[in-house]
Amino acid sequence: xxILNPIIRWKLHLRRPQFRHGVAGLAALFLCHSPLAxxxxxxxxxYSLKAAFIFNFAKxxxxxxxxxxxxxxxxxxxxxxxxxxxxxxxxxGKSINGRSIVFRQLNTPEETAQCQVLFISRSELAKxxxxxxxxxxxxxxxxxxxxxxxxxxxxxxxxxEETRLVFDVNYRETQRAKLKVHSQLxxxxxxxxGRP
Amino acid sequence: MAFSHVPNRDSVNxxxxxxxxxxxxxxxxxxxPGVVSAxxxxxxxxxxxxxxxxxxxxxxxxxxxxxxxxDVTSAVFVINQEDIRHSGATTIPDLLRMVPGVQVASIDGxxxxxxxxxxxxTFANKLLVMIDGRTAYTPLYGGVFWDVQDTLFDNIExxxxxxxxxSTMWGSNAVNGVINIITKNSxxxxxxxxxxxxxxxxxxxxxxxxxxGIGDRATYRFYLKHVDRGDTFTDTPGAADFxxxxxxGFRADGSPTDRLNLTLQGDAYGGSVGNSATITSFSxxxxxxxxxxxxxxxxNILSRLDWLQSDASKFSLQVYYDRTDRKxxxxxxxxxxxxxxxxxxxxxxxxxxxxxxxxxxxMQDQTSSAGGAFVLTPSSRSDLLLNLFVQDEITLLxxxxxxxxxxxxxxxxxxxxxxxxxxRLLLTPRKGYTAWAAVTRSVRTPSRSDNDVRFxxxxxxxxxxxxxxxxxxxxxxxxxxxxxxxxxAYELGFRADLNEKLSLxxxxxxxxxxxxxxxxxxxxxVEGGTQVTIPYVFHNLPGYDSCGAExxxxxxLRDWWKLKGGYAYIKFLESGAVNSLGVKxxxxxxxxxxxxxxxxxxxxxxxxxxxxxxxxxxxxSGIADIPAYATLDARLAWRPLxxxxxxxxxxxxxxxxxxxxxxxxxxxxxxVERTVxxxxxxxx
Numbered sequence: 001x002x003i004l005n006p007i008i009r010w011k012l013h014l015r016r017p018q019f020r021h022g023v024a025g026l027a028a029l030f031l032c033h034s035p036l037a038x039x040x041x042x043x044x045x046x047y048s049l050k051a052a053f054i055f056n057f058a059k060x061x062x063x064x065x066x067x068x069x070x071x072x073x074x075x076x077x078x079x080x081x082x083x084x085x086x087x088x089x090x091x092x093g094k095s096i097n098g099r100s101i102v103f104r105q106l107n108t109p110e111e112t113a114q115c116q117v118l119f120i121s122r123s124e125l126a127k128x129x130x131x132x133x134x135x136x137x138x139x140x141x142x143x144x145x146x147x148x149x150x151x152x153x154x155x156x157x158x159x160x161e162e163t164r165l166v167f168d169v170n171y172r173e174t175q176r177a178k179l180k181v182h183s184q185l186x187x188x189x190x191x192x193x194g195r196p
Numbered sequence: 197m198a199f200s201h202v203p204n205r206d207s208v209n210x211x212x213x214x215x216x217x218x219x220x221x222x223x224x225x226x227x228x229p230g231v232v233s234a235x236x237x238x239x240x241x242x243x244x245x246x247x248x249x250x251x252x253x254x255x256x257x258x259x260x261x262x263x264x265x266x267d268v269t270s271a272v273f274v275i276n277q278e279d280i281r282h283s284g285a286t287t288i289p290d291l292l293r294m295v296p297g298v299q300v301a302s303i304d305g306x307x308x309x310x311x312x313x314x315x316x317x318t319f320a321n322k323l324l325v326m327i328d329g330r331t332a333y334t335p336l337y338g339g340v341f342w343d344v345q346d347t348l349f350d351n352i353e354x355x356x357x358x359x360x361x362x363s364t365m366w367g368s369n370a371v372n373g374v375i376n377i378i379t380k381n382s383x384x385x386x387x388x389x390x391x392x393x394x395x396x397x398x399x400x401x402x403x404x405x406x407x408x409g410i411g412d413r414a415t416y417r418f419y420l421k422h423v424d425r426g427d428t429f430t431d432t433p434g435a436a437d438f439x440x441x442x443x444x445g446f447r448a449d450g451s452p453t454d455r456l457n458l459t460l461q462g463d464a465y466g467g468s469v470g471n472s473a474t475i476t477s478f479s480x481x482x483x484x485x486x487x488x489x490x491x492x493x494x495x496n497i498l499s500r501l502d503w504l505q506s507d508a509s510k511f512s513l514q515v516y517y518d519r520t521d522r523k524x525x526x527x528x529x530x531x532x533x534x535x536x537x538x539x540x541x542x543x544x545x546x547x548x549x550x551x552x553x554x555x556x557x558x559m560q561d562q563t564s565s566a567g568g569a570f571v572l573t574p575s576s577r578s579d580l581l582l583n584l585f586v587q588d589e590i591t592l593l594x595x596x597x598x599x600x601x602x603x604x605x606x607x608x609x610x611x612x613x614x615x616x617x618x619x620r621l622l623l624t625p626r627k628g629y630t631a632w633a634a635v636t637r638s639v640r641t642p643s644r645s646d647n648d649v650r651f652x653x654x655x656x657x658x659x660x661x662x663x664x665x666x667x668x669x670x671x672x673x674x675x676x677x678x679x680x681x682x683x684x685a686y687e688l689g690f691r692a693d694l695n696e697k698l699s700l701x702x703x704x705x706x707x708x709x710x711x712x713x714x715x716x717x718x719x720x721x722v723e724g725g726t727q728v729t730i731p732y733v734f735h736n737l738p739g740y741d742s743c744g745a746e747x748x749x750x751x752x753l754r755d756w757w758k759l760k761g762g763y764a765y766i767k768f769l770e771s772g773a774v775n776s777l778g779v780k781x782x783x784x785x786x787x788x789x790x791x792x793x794x795x796x797x798x799x800x801x802x803x804x805x806x807x808x809x810x811x812x813x814x815x816x817s818g819i820a821d822i823p824a825y826a827t828l829d830a831r832l833a834w835r836p837l838x839x840x841x842x843x844x845x846x847x848x849x850x851x852x853x854x855x856x857x858x859x860x861x862x863x864x865x866x867x868v869e870r871t872v873x874x875x876x877x878x879x880x
Binding site: 044045046047048049051052053055060081082083086087090091094123124126130133153160163164166185188 | 240242243245246247248250251252253254255381383384385386387389407409411412413415451454797835838839879880
């Protein structure tokens with residue numbers, strides 16, 4: 001990581017006057033002088049919705065007691081940087097079954113065994129086989145936001161359908177990892193792989 | 197499955213309505229997109245919602261229009277990553293053979309005749325091909341140079357093939373269909389990928405790619421690819437058709453805010469391909485087939501911005517520059533293209549979704565011809581293409597019936613203003629079932645050659661007994677008075693997910709063409725006192741019709757066994773010579789069947805059978821008959837370690853070799869041979 005936070009770098013780039021007066025300025029014109037403005041409403045960001053899904057998944061899954069190395073701590077981790085990190089970090093301190101959520105950003109697949117919920121960023125999915133191989137039967141709930149994640153051996157896949165999010169469950173994999181999935185989660189899933 | 201670029205569906209249902217204050221803050225920040233990211237994640241109210249309600253929350257994103265296949269009102273086939281990986285194909289035209297209704301025939305080892313719904317041939321010109329929104333169609337003759345259209349196959353997200361007119365959306369020249377090659381977001385290609393491939397004709401292909409992230413909101417990748425492919429079988433001694441091209445490129449994607457996506461990408465390639473050309477001469481034997489390798493160069497840079505102004509309004513702006521050079525003795529062409537395209541999509545109330553856009557393209561070419569065999573006058577020309585486009589999608593019965601009406605208005609330097617309207621109806625009686633109908637008008641504007649060419653087709657030796665003992669020359673002549681070709685198309689389609697395992701897609705069409713451009717003989721005249729010129733001048737033909745149907749099927753028989761099949765039928769309704777352009781290299785029947793076996797998690801065994809019916813190819817020397825053929829490809833892949841894949845592919849296994857089509861440029865005929873290759877890839 002460089003000296004400047006990359007996001008700040010983006011901002012600096014965007015604030016160059018010619019840029020703002022060009023595209024954004026033109027667009028601003030549309031916003032202010034058209035009847036469209038009254039339809040403009042802010043819907044929630046995709047990432048805050050995804051974080052809410054992940055928080056809910058954690059409530060509908062039971063981990064074996066052996067899964068928790070640190071009493072009282074429930075670890076949600078991400079592998080690969082995504083804008084979801086910020087949303088998940090905001091879950092810190094909330095509780096799941098009396099355990100307090102701790103958020104970790106992981107850098108290597110080797111670290112993944114230590115958490116309860118692992119979100120794998122799209123950018124890491126090329127290496128997904130290796131991550132899943134390392135986890136083997138460990139009780140870690142794996143989540144990603146690509147539709148083919150379950151087919152590749154992941155447990156929960158979030159996908160956008162039209163404007164909503166839906167999710168698939170790979171029941172076979174959750175069983176293998178000795179995770180108990182609540183029937184309500186299965187009922188709401190779009191697709192279930194290895195149906196009970 | 198997502199289907200992008202069709203700007204008529206991404207409805208916004210504000211079930212989760214925003215709090216007014218938050219909306220105000222957001223709206224004011226939208227004018228300075230960079231600031232929005234400062235609004236962190238504090239207070240995610242959705243955390244309190246139960247799962248059932250989360251499933252009902254709508255979100256919108258700035259990414260380019262994406263719509264589910266069941267919402268598309270045209271005959272669409274999507275070649276996805278599974279199809280690409282399991283096909284064993286090493287070129288884009290070979291991939292297109294799996295799409296029913298697309299005609300693909302190999303002319304030689306580096307050129308293909310590719311069309312949709314007829315009018316195929318060396319100069320097939322009624323099809324638009326785009327790579328990430330950049331047109332790959334050359335105005336030189338109105339077709340595509342397939343030898344240079346390539347990338348790392350693992351970079352391809354999907355290829356959308358639209359059969360039937362796409363002109364309202366994509367403009368002139370998308371008469372019979374559109375092929376969109378869409379590459380992956382660099383977010384999906386991080387890490388290192390190395391592949392090597394070699395075989396009986398594939399002398400060697402090596403690919404390398406590296407991708408990484410910049411913070412949590414941007415990613416990039418670089419790639420390099422070198423292809424060295426050998427000659428195919430030919431009876432003509434010395435007619436080479438090898439291909440050696442090296443290319444490289446990059447792509448960077450970032451979303452500085454949830455409402456803004458930026459993409460910057462570029463590619464460059466260079467290399468040479470073997471070509472032969474049959475050149476006329478005034479001394480015996482009056483024509484000669486010469487080996488003329490072509491030197492190739494190309495480079496492009498493209499940037500795209502997608503901005504979600506509000507839930508109901510979305511902008512997309514794309515700008516690119518493209519340079520291509522082809523240096524061949526018969527004709528040398530250099531071309532610069534600058535293109536700017538703006539699109540705006542907005543929801544008006546509950547039932548109207550409006551999309552409008554505007555485009556500007558500037559093109560300039562420089563041509564020359566050694567020996568004057570293929571001359572364009574003027575040798576350098578600049579052309580301007582302007583377009584305006586508007587489309588409204590009206591929901592007549594929510595969730596049931598939609599009506600889509602729109603038009604493109606385009607101005608080109610050859611025929612002036614052209615109007616290309618369409619009307620489409622989409623019926624979704626229940627989830628998973630879709631029926632659609634469409635009427636569209638589209639045009640193909642004359643190409644640079646149609647307008648400006650002078651090309652010696654044949655020399656007939658002087659007859660010493662005739663009163664005028666001069667040699668005769670058949671010359672193809674361009675015609676600046678040409679009208680644009682037009683098509684009025686009537687289409688019907690039906691798609692159904694019959695159950696979880698079986699899905700079906702059928703379409704039928706009736707096409708009425710007018711003013712198709714063809715070269716026809718006019719009265720011979722003596723030119724310069726040394727030759728009799730028999731002019732074949734491009735002119736517009738009267739109307740004629742075609743009809744046909746296509747079907748594709750996908751059937752997951754077992755967890756480990758999938759079948760994918762397709763069948764296409766086409767018939768041109770006139771008889772005789774008028775028909776010959778339509779049926780050129782276009783069989784009446786075509787079928788494909790793929791079988792994908794997953795033998796455990798680490799082994800794939802795939803088979804791909806194809807049948808292509810008999811067809812004909814009109815040449816100046818008479819009609820060439822192409823016999824029907826059936827062939828089979830097979831692929832065995834094994835993944836011994838995570839990230840490592842080894843595969844063995846056999847292509848055209850059923851016979852030693854077969855002829856697929858012939859060429860307008862050379863008398864040399866090349867046949868596709870049985871080949872095998874091995875491939876290794878390593879991702880880490």
